[in-house]
Amino acid sequence: MTQDNPQFRQAVVDRTPGIGLGVGRGGDPSHSDHRGYAAPDRSTARFPGRHRPRDRRTPVTVGTVVQDFLASIVVFLVALPLCIGVAVASGVSPEVGVITGIVGGIVAGMLPGSSLQVSGPAAGLTVLVFGAVQEYGVGALGAIVLGAGIVQIVMGICRIGRWFQAITLSVVQGMLAGIGLLILVGQLYPLADRKAPGQALANLAGIPELVSTVAGDRRYATAAVLGIAGLLIIVCWKYTPKFLRKVPGPLAAVVVVASLVAVFDLPVNKLTVGSLLDAVSLPTAGIFTDLADPGLVGMIFAFALIASAESLFSASAVDRMHTGPRTNYNVELVAQGAGNAASGLLGALPMTAVIVRSAANVHAGARTKLSRILHGVWMLLFVLAAPGLLSLIPITVLAAILVHSGWKLLNPMQFRAMRRQNVGEAVIAYLTTAAIIATDLLEGVVIGMVATMVKLAWSMSHMSMSVDRQEEWTVLRLTGSATFLRLPNLLEKLESLSGSHVHVDLSRVFHLDIAARSAIETWAGRCRTEGTAVRVTLPHGADPDFAPLDAH
Structure with a gap:
């Protein structure tokens, strides 16, 4: 902010x-x-009625x-x-x-x-x-x-x-x-x-x-x-x-x-x-x-x-x-x-x-x-x-x-506007307010900040997976952050894939840590050894060292 x-x-x-x-x-x-929010200021020349305070270097008159x-x-x-x-x-x-x-x-x-x-x-x-x-x-x-x-x-x-x-x-x-x-x-x-x-x-x-x-x-x-x-x-x-x-x-x-x-x-x-x-x-x-x-x-x-x-x-x-x-x-x-x-x-x-x-x-x-x-x-x-x-x-x-x-x-209207835009942020605002009432001001703010960190950690670790079974290819699409926190679900989903041609689409992954990367590499190598064609679409800006996944 x-x-x-x-x-x-x-x-x-x-x-x-x-x-x-x-x-x-x-x-x-x-x-x-x-939405009730102030629009960003684009040009002071467009608002001649706005107050212009004296420049600090101008002498007092x-x-x-x-x-x-x-x-x-x-x-x-x-x-x-x-x-x-x-x-x-x-x-x-x-x-x-x-x-x-x-x-x-x-x-x-x-x-x-x-x-x-x-x-x-x-x-x-x-x-x-x-x-x-x-x-x-x-x-x-x-x-x-x-x-x-x-x-x-x-x-x-x-x-x-x-x-x-x-x-x-x-x-x-x-x-x-x-x-x-x-x-x-x-x-x-x-x-x-x-x-x-x-x-x-x-x-x-x-x-x-x-x-x-x-x-x-x-x-x-x-x-x-x-x-x-x-x-x-x-x-x-x-x-x-x-x-x-x-x-x-x-x-x-x-x-x-x-x-x-x-x-x-x-x-x-x-x-x-x-x-x-x-x-x-x-x-x-x-x-x-x-x-x-x-x-x-x-x-x-x-x-x-x-x-x-x-x-x-x-x-x-x-x-x-x-x-x-x-x-x-x-x-x-x-x-x-x-x-x-x-x-x-x-x-x-x-x-x-x-x-x-x-x-x-x-x-x-x-x-x-x-x-x-x-x-x-x-x-x-x-x-x-x-x-x-x-x-x-x-x-x-x-x-x-x-x-x-x-x-x-x-100001309840601000809560309504926030709820329309982001329910998660509104929940944190409500939680902070309730915590202040139940405890005191300082503890309530600390609870709100901790809740924000938890939400941020969840957002950074959240990953959704979807499987699209086409005529020749089975496509697994990952969206979000692929980290060690989601490794059990990722491995379970990879092992459930069937077919002779498998495509793992990572183009919508914004963060791929070494644990998830290693798991995909190991799985892809084993599948290729067994004769399954595996194709991996890399995340945008992925490390070149990851390129071998897309080599087959």
Whole structure:
């Protein structure tokens, strides 16, 4: 799978946490092909309407600064509710998510990499973060994020970035769907001001009881109705007049629901927001001791791998939205690692490149990295100047934002498209999703990768045989890979051939190992000794040493 694979790129756009833009070429759904995948880009000259970012060597002008300033405001409005929602879903205070958003904008934003990509806390990591907080405590979160950042920097320096494109699409889709399902099911509870039982299977099993509780309690029912109203606003916002769509849907949902709660004094849970400075947890000597804990090593690598995958998949999607310089994956990994290291030193959440913010940045007309830096500045100024506004936000509307993100990650239509094209790949995607639900995110992805290897081994060893008995010749046709794994069946089939003229057709064999070759040579030599005419059609490009088989 490569960056030029249209299936890969559309899957990234449709399945990356926080989006469902459904864009094809240049962010326009009309340019997707009939399968729902984006068509490959043929010529930038044919799409004059596509955004063209400033070339990196072009000096900054007043025009680019103005465009970046306006774009940064849009990105800030998109990012703020997401930062808060992700933090709450991760089991930490809202201001911790805001700190991560600030670091993602200012620190990661200043570094080289994809200049139009915007980083911050992502919904796709909430499952990992929540599990880490429950197992190791909030105090260990900074050490884990710092360690993950260091791992990302090392991977970038070692040029491992491009290898993330080799991850099979079925595992990527299964992973994102699993994350989406975990988020969706887990956030149904705070949508009704209830606390989730905890583990994925327990959350699923508790849904009937949740429905019963909400139906019998007016307070919980009020929260659920407000949450559903917020969800409907987000889903339907794209159908509102164009001037209204300048306000992001999630922000509109927050404003409307918070206003209803304030006006009617509705009894629902709201955010409890502390001081931003109090949320900063500066490093101590103990943080380096934590990094040496063997129990945290697996968690650190899980954070690093999942965050890197999400960031690089997002970079591929953002590259589809403009005609400027392509992302250097290794440089982007270093930038993301530096951002996570800084976030970890502050005791904040891990960050990734987030496609919903990046897409908003591109579509708002951003030209340089200044827009993403400024969005972090606006976030910092907002929480310092007006932190009290955050305490007016109901928990239920933040859950609605994440339920929407979870559904976009789940995206059943992608499974349907994959099932039509390749049932085997679809099975791996389903298996990966189910494994994530049954175990955890890291183990589920590993199970998906193992299943991919098994499928690949089966494909490489699969061989079909057919016998065509003609008037003079008996023809045995082999298709696929003739290896030692299929040797018993091959020998049985060869021994069953009868007639004075036998033709073994290997023209459709794409791999012939030495064991199968030796077996055919031995059988052919014995048959010729017994007076049977044997003809062998060699595979395309076969070793000349194999020619004696076709000599008679």
